Amino acid sequence: MRTEADFVVIGGGIVGLSVAHGLLCRGQSVICLDGSDVDFRASRGNFGLVWVQGKGLQAPHYAAWSQKAVREYPDFVSGLRDDTGVEVSLQQNGGYEYFSDSDAMAERLKQFKVLKKALDGDYPVEALSADEIRKEEPMVGGQTVGATFYPHDGHVNPLQLLQALAESCQKRGLAHYLGERLLQVSHDQDGFHLKTEKGLEVQSAKVVLCAGLGAKVLGPLFGFKGLVRPQRGQVLVTEKMPPVLNRPSVTIRQVNEGAIQIGDSKEEVGFNDNETQAQMARIAGNAIKVMPKLGQLRLVRSWGALRVMSPDGLPIYQQSKTMPGAFLVTCHSGITLAATHSRNLSRWLLGDADAPDLGAFSEDRFNA
Amino acid sequence: MPDQFFHFEDEKVSFEPGMSVAAALLRAGIVHFRQTQVGNLPRGPFCMMGACFDCLLLIDGRPNRQGCMTPAAKGMVVKRQPAQTTLGAG
Amino acid sequence: MMAALTLLEADCEVTVMDEQPLAGGQIYRNAARMDLQQAAMFGRDYVAGGDLVRHFRAAVGDRLSHERGATVWSVTQEGEIAWSVGETSYSRRFDAVILATGALERAMPLPGWTNPGVMTVGAAQILMKTARHVPSDSVLIGSGPLLYLVATQMLEMGVPPRALLETQTGFDYLRAATKLRPNITVLSYLLKGAGMLRKLSHARIRRHTSVSDVRISSENGQHRVDFSSRGNRHSINAGHVLLHAGVHPNIQFSQSLGLDHSWNEANQCWDPDTDAMGRSSKPAIYIAGDGAGVLGADAAKLSGQLAAMALLQDREYDVDAAVVAATLAGHRRFRTIRAFLDRLYAPKAWHSKPDDDVIICRCEEVTAGKVRDAVSLGCLGPNQLKAFSRCGMGNCQGRYCGLTVVNLISETRGLPPADVGYYRIRSPIKPITLQEIANHDIIN
DSSP, X not given: OOSEEEEEEEOOSHHHHHHHHHHHHTTOOXXXXXXXXXXXXXXXXXXXXXXXXXXXXXXXXXXHHHHHHHHTHHHHHXXXXXXXXXXXXXXXXXXXXXXXXXXXXXXXXXXXXXXXXXTTTOOOOEEEEHHHHHHHOTTOXXXXXXXXXXXTOEEOOHHHHHHHHHHHHHHTTOEEEOSOOEEEEEEETTEEEEEETTOOEEEEEEEEEOOGGGHHHHGGGGTOOOOOEEEEEEEEEEEEOSSOOSSOBSSEEEOTTSEEEEOOOOBOOSSOOOOXXXXXXXXXXXXXXXXXXXXXXXXXXXXXXXXXXXXTSSOEEEXXXXXXXXXXXXXXXXXXXXXXXXXXXXXXXXXXXXXXXXXXXXXXXXXX | OOOEEEEETTEEEEEOTXXXXXXXXXXXXXXXXXXXXXXXXXXXXXXXXXXXOOSEEEETTEEEEEGGGSBOOTTOEEEEBOSSOOOOOO | OHHHHHHHHTTOOEEEEESSSSXXXXXXXXXXXXXXXXXXXXXXXXXXXXXXXXXXXXXXXXXXXXXXXXXXXXXXXXXEEEEEETTEEEEEXXXXXXXOOOEEEOOOOOTTTTSTTEEEHHHHHXXXXXXXXXXXXXXXXXXSHHHHHHHHHHHHTTOXXXXXXXXXXXXXXXXXXXXXXXXXXXHHHHHHHXXXXXXXXXXXXXXXXXXXXEEEEEETTEEEEEEEETTEEEEXXXXXXXXXXXXXXXXXXXXXXXXOEEEETTTTEEEEOOOTTOBOSXXXXXXXXXXXXXXXXXXXXXXXXXHHHHHHHHTTOOOOXXXXXXXXXXXXXXXXXXXXXXXXXXXXXXXXXXXXXXXXXXXXXXXXXXXXXXXXXXXXXXXHHHHHHOTTOSTTTTTTTHHHHHXXXXXXXXXOGGGXXXXXXOSOSSOEEHHHHHTOEEEO
């Protein structure tokens, strides 16, 4: 495999592979340095949502960026299917957020109104009453007072997506090094010289750091602040069922194989991805409040995973000021943004004239 | 001690108190307990100690019951578990 | 049981969480319920097991509780146990935990192993113990003392097996012989074994050795077993097919707790790391019996006592050093026969690393070929493999595919199994309804 390329992408999760994919589609040569089987790999532990609703309520630019991403998803997925034949089970008919508190729902609708205005009316969210949502989703009952609906929300099989991306990248000539953790970086007029813990040395003109939580340690090597922290989310997975849910919600979705996946939590517990009895009970209880029949389903497995959280929860896109040519790409919504990371980020990384304006996502916003 | 009975599909299966449903079924010569979800293939008990989950049956309307971990009871209604299970009335 | 009784003697408050409705675990399954005559068919050790069960039952009282039919679904490092009895779930924090979850039979993936009517030898033995029913016309395939034990028990019960297909070869006998040590334990063990073989021979039970490349085809409740033995291909019909390739520790709890494990090369499995008395790599968590490392039932009794004594020592109770030393010495003797057995009955490549078309994950119906492909595509370890193939995600959470996956990754990547790792095991260790999880009572 090559040890010199136009780009080195550090990190082979959903973000790294989406970025690599986009660059490869632009004819760039790419090397990917990927970590080990036991690293905290958020790409293996996420919920699988392709989601806009509820994001960027105080940051319209993030809502707009997410909206763009989900609109490009179908093309992105069919491109991967053409390349690899892998079916990623994308279902994008809209999604819900359920409410069991009328005040909370009213508050959310107010926030949507403000956001919609900021986006010049381009935010097609709807509200459903208690009766309407029960008609749409027969499983819904109990204390649900209503739901909000966004038509381009959906879900995908995140593991199949990862596999499709890996295969597509491989077909397009990605040099994918597994089990290689970055140790050292040096930068001169020839570009970047990178060395891994195991002694592998690679060279490139540009580097994209997509190492998730690894950005904290690796970021400073490139002159980034690397302000990411772990935030744990726990997920429950039930036994398989025939189709009983038409559309996903933020916390409950039925995966293509039939199991029902239920989340979630937002815990600040450091680098601890253990599942806990207390959170499992809370998550189960909340799901039963929305869909009482879920109570009789058996939980077969659970997991905890660490989200890659920036201080405000929004993505960070930053070119290094001290080492130009090095870029930081990090977010906690790697699945949703996969399409745009592939199709649009390459323009920014290549310095194209029509590159998206990502200034609002730079690290500068964290300057006190 | 006279045997008691539970129902399996169209048959009556005898058991002695203390036997698991799976043991009673095997004793009656029944080895086909369910169809798998992915390939719709027939399965029956494998480990008899609650570890393999191959002996799953529909017992009294509830799916995914491990036959080897369920004590047989008089009048129980046991059916083969189909490839697709359904939710009960709740 | 031994651990609980030892702790009770020191006046500790003890709870035994038992998934089965009756005490006895798997080896003494139903032992106290059988009359003496019936129990004798299963051997002297089983009869003695019945005594232990009765003794344990008599001791249950204020200080010793026996939670029967209790499915433990979570154990934390802090000693919080969550368990479910009937439809109700509970949670309670204990000061210390002894894991005594025993062993599992090693999976023997071969064509047809998922057909109805194909079970483990252990499963047949449980059927015999709990329903006094012998699977008729059985062909027993694999290796290990359990094959002979169950075959002779079938004879005793009047339903002899059709044949034994044994995978150990002449070479295995030669290499194992170098591991023999001249002591009482070894001698009595070999005598027991010889006795069983004599009974089988006297009853003219057909035995094939050096068996490999087994294929099972099943139709209408009948099976045909095709196999190779000593250069020839054979075929044999059977009413039931029973598989056994030894046992290995059930590591679901020990893995979920993040305890250290080491690869046991002789028994080709992951053993939890323990000191000689059963202390694990985390405080207040002990492991006893075959779950710590396979040494058999008699060793397990001593191991239970040792784990309890370790717990007492760690909590600063007075523990008689002489008793500890004597129990340790007794326990050590069981290792001497172990080396011989592990070598003689070592698992074979043809079933540890099966052909591509064999299902190796029974729950999710994933073949060995799919696993090898996924590894070639870049799955470095069992967890990435889980993500890419669903292998290990099903109901049994890796109990019957975990070691096969380790072997396949080891073979495809050219790595020793010790470097391959294992699945990340999470709670619930057994499935439990969402309702029970949501409503579990926290006992204080």
